[in-house]
Amino acid sequence: MTSPTDLVHLETDVLVIGAGAAGMVAALSAADAGADVILADRSLIGRSGATIMAQMTVAVALGSETPDDWHYHLADTITAGRGLCDADLATLVCEQGPAAIKQLDEWKVGWARKPDGSIKQTHAPGHDRPRCVYVDFLSTGPAVAKTLRGRVLRHDRVTRIGDLYFTDLVTSDDGVIGATGFSVSDGRPISIAAKTTILATGGLTKLYRRNSASANMGGDGHALALRAGAELMDMEFVQFFPIGHLAPRLVGMDPIMWDPFRYKLGGKLLNSEMREFLNDYGSDEGGRYIVTRDKATHAILKEVQAGRGSPAGGAYLSFQHIPEAQLREAFGPVIDKLAANGIDLGKMPVEVAPIAHYHMGGVRIDTAMQTRLPNLYAAGELVAGANGANRLSGNAITEALVFGRIAGESAAARAREIAGSSWQQQLAEPHLALVNASQPHPDLNPAELIAQLQDVMADDVGPFRTQEGLERALERLAALRQQIGTLPPENGGHFNLERVDWFDLRSMLLVAETVARAALLRQESRGAHQRDDFPGLDDGWLLHQTVTLRGDDLSFSRVPVRAAAVSEVA
Amino acid sequence: MSETASLLVRRGDAGGPKSLSRYEVPYRDGQSVLDGLRYVRAHLDPTLSIRYSCINANTCKECMIVIDGKIDYACTVRLQPREMVLEPLGNKPHLRDLVTEIAPPDERLATAIKKRQG
Numbered sequence: 001m002t003s004p005t006d007l008v009h010l011e012t013d014v015l016v017i018g019a020g021a022a023g024m025v026a027a028l029s030a031a032d033a034g035a036d037v038i039l040a041d042r043s044l045i046g047r048s049g050a051t052i053m054a055q056m057t058v059a060v061a062l063g064s065e066t067p068d069d070w071h072y073h074l075a076d077t078i079t080a081g082r083g084l085c086d087a088d089l090a091t092l093v094c095e096q097g098p099a100a101i102k103q104l105d106e107w108k109v110g111w112a113r114k115p116d117g118s119i120k121q122t123h124a125p126g127h128d129r130p131r132c133v134y135v136d137f138l139s140t141g142p143a144v145a146k147t148l149r150g151r152v153l154r155h156d157r158v159t160r161i162g163d164l165y166f167t168d169l170v171t172s173d174d175g176v177i178g179a180t181g182f183s184v185s186d187g188r189p190i191s192i193a194a195k196t197t198i199l200a201t202g203g204l205t206k207l208y209r210r211n212s213a214s215a216n217m218g219g220d221g222h223a224l225a226l227r228a229g230a231e232l233m234d235m236e237f238v239q240f241f242p243i244g245h246l247a248p249r250l251v252g253m254d255p256i257m258w259d260p261f262r263y264k265l266g267g268k269l270l271n272s273e274m275r276e277f278l279n280d281y282g283s284d285e286g287g288r289y290i291v292t293r294d295k296a297t298h299a300i301l302k303e304v305q306a307g308r309g310s311p312a313g314g315a316y317l318s319f320q321h322i323p324e325a326q327l328r329e330a331f332g333p334v335i336d337k338l339a340a341n342g343i344d345l346g347k348m349p350v351e352v353a354p355i356a357h358y359h360m361g362g363v364r365i366d367t368a369m370q371t372r373l374p375n376l377y378a379a380g381e382l383v384a385g386a387n388g389a390n391r392l393s394g395n396a397i398t399e400a401l402v403f404g405r406i407a408g409e410s411a412a413a414r415a416r417e418i419a420g421s422s423w424q425q426q427l428a429e430p431h432l433a434l435v436n437a438s439q440p441h442p443d444l445n446p447a448e449l450i451a452q453l454q455d456v457m458a459d460d461v462g463p464f465r466t467q468e469g470l471e472r473a474l475e476r477l478a479a480l481r482q483q484i485g486t487l488p489p490e491n492g493g494h495f496n497l498e499r500v501d502w503f504d505l506r507s508m509l510l511v512a513e514t515v516a517r518a519a520l521l522r523q524e525s526r527g528a529h530q531r532d533d534f535p536g537l538d539d540g541w542l543l544h545q546t547v548t549l550r551g552d553d554l555s556f557s558r559v560p561v562r563a564a565a566v567s568e569v570a
Numbered sequence: 571m572s573e574t575a576s577l578l579v580r581r582g583d584a585g586g587p588k589s590l591s592r593y594e595v596p597y598r599d600g601q602s603v604l605d606g607l608r609y610v611r612a613h614l615d616p617t618l619s620i621r622y623s624c625i626n627a628n629t630c631k632e633c634m635i636v637i638d639g640k641i642d643y644a645c646t647v648r649l650q651p652r653e654m655v656l657e658p659l660g661n662k663p664h665l666r667d668l669v670t671e672i673a674p675p676d677e678r679l680a681t682a683i684k685k686r687q688g
Contacts, residue, residue, distance in 0.1 A: 008679065010686050038682070045677045047630045048623045142629050153676070161682045162673045183679045185665055190679070214623045214630065249600030252646040254627035341600075447611040494584045494665040497611070497619040 022380025081388020175374025244355025389527025
């Protein structure tokens with residue numbers, strides 16, 4: 001047992017949980033506004049989460065290739081969102097995106113440029129014109145993360161703490177007053193009193209067997225928010241990236257690496273008959289690459305269902321029609337990395353299949369990034385609304401940058417209104433009791449149960465859903481919840497990953513249930529949510545589902561969509 | 571014929587006694603050492619600690635360890651159907667098993683405590 005004297009207690013104006021792009025920008029903008037900030041991450045600052053995994057495109061209406069205007073970007077975003085974009089939030093992303101991209105440019109992120117010095121923009125699926133800036137085909141995210149990390153570490157008012165795992169938010173009658181957790185590196189319990197807290201923990205795609213997420217994206221922030229009393233929204237909408245790498249085994253490369261090359265070279269998606277099939281699903285690409293993610297995912301999985309999949313259960317992606325010199329020019333050193341993996345693109349196709357990539361739903365916030373709980377804000381992939389039922393390619397980093405900045409400003413402004421510390425240690429005690437608990441579970445393997453949870457979600461809460469499958473998933477999730485019990489396994493020690501896994505499971509099981517329950521309730525097919533038993537859009541479902549936790553039970557409600565008038569955006 | 575990778579892993583908590591554990595992992599062509607370690611955690615021993623975040627993309631750079639005497643990333647070195655010796659980095663403070671303290675000093679809790687508590 002950890003003794004109470006081991007407790008580390010810190011105080012701050014603004015606590016930011018999660019140090020990807022949204023969290024780092026939030027910390028910067030809160031500190032710029034004069035707040036004292038703690039920026040904490042369960043892994044290493046600026047190295048965990050999804051930002052560093054971002055390959056290439058960042059969508060923004062700069063108009064440096066062809067004239068553009070943020071209203072056109074908004075129109076494309078709303079079209080991709082299949083009727084469920086919150087127009088006010090989507091407007092923020094599109095209208096304020098250019099300033100965020102220029103800010104990063106001033107900070108020397110290194111956006112790719114044309115010979116005349118203007119920023120290059122490429123044409124990604126779902127956009128009506130070239131709109132996506134990038135640094136390099138495979139390293140835009142790492143460049144963004146590195147640039148922001150460099151800014152954060154120069155800011156005196158930001159204290160950075162890695163390897164810090166948060167188990168619960170602490171609430172009083174006045175709202176959120178801080179958080180509890182433990183230091184992963186040495187096991188010590190920790191409480192942080194914060195006038196305001198910003199959640200920026202990213203998405204939840206680790207809930208799925210095949211995903212493009214970091215190991216720490218199991219919906220931590222969703223669970224923290226839900227348990228504290230905040231509201232989640234649109235949880236049923238999990239985006240599958242259609243052409244995630246499947247086979248042969250590829251190490252040292254992100255499974256979503258094929259996308260930029262497909263843009264650039266027009267890689268062909270083929271079924272087992274080596275025939276292009278996207279046209280069979282009413283999506284005529286005409287040699288270009290314009291089909292949105294939800295439709296391409298649908299087409300690939302339907303081919304597999306029909307027995308025309310590749311041997312590993314996906315589709316072939318072929319660049320064999322491209323002359324070798326052009327391949328070499330486009331792929332550069334990546335060709336050699338592929339060769340080391342036994343892949344010669346001139347001679348063979350690779351196999352690809354949909355992979356869990358992004359979550360459109362999340363914490364419900366207003367345009368100030370405020371949740372319904374006083375003093376609690378959220379930003380980045382964690383929040384719902386801007387992307388509706390399907391996210392447009394390139395909008396994730398833009399959203400993280402714009403929403404992170406707004407969250408930081410809002411949280412700092414609110415912190416200024418709170419005079420003294422509102423911390424009440426006794427309100428943290430129940431949460432610290434869980435952190436300090438130590439219940440030997442000799443027969444429990446949390447890592448194995450995480451894999452089982454991922455199987456449940458992949459098998460029955462994936463891109464295609466049925467009532468039968470969703471009900472089966474909910475039963476299996478309940479059984480897993482029984483297995484983990486209510487107390488974490490043996491306490492203490494440095495970097496106790498088994499303990500981290502148990503706390504992850506506690507959150508993942510709760511969040512997985514919100515996804516499955518929301519999917520079961522929505523009896524239609526829209527964007528990333530496809531019900532085999534309810535095909536097609538139903539206008540009666542042009543609404544958001546929200547969920548809160550009441551005691552131990554999830555409670556669902558419906559709220560209308562804040563829509564934009566078509567004339568405004570067309 | 572099923573082949574196995576035999577992973578000989580240096581175990582132990584910082585400051586405590588150290589030991590070696592041997593894990594037999596089914597070998598499949600193309601897998602990484604990290605795949606093997608994740609197999610161990612999910613099927614053989616959940617108490618084995620390793621540090622990783624991005625799993626496959628080699629962008630987080632968190633999974634650096636010593637593999638058969640050479641410093642490398644567990645996510646890019648291929649698993650081999652033979653004995654492989656895995657140890658934590660020798661030049662970083664040891665935390666547990668294969669995990670070392672690789673964060674810059676001013677991104678650690680200890681530094682924050684000094685800064686915040688004076």
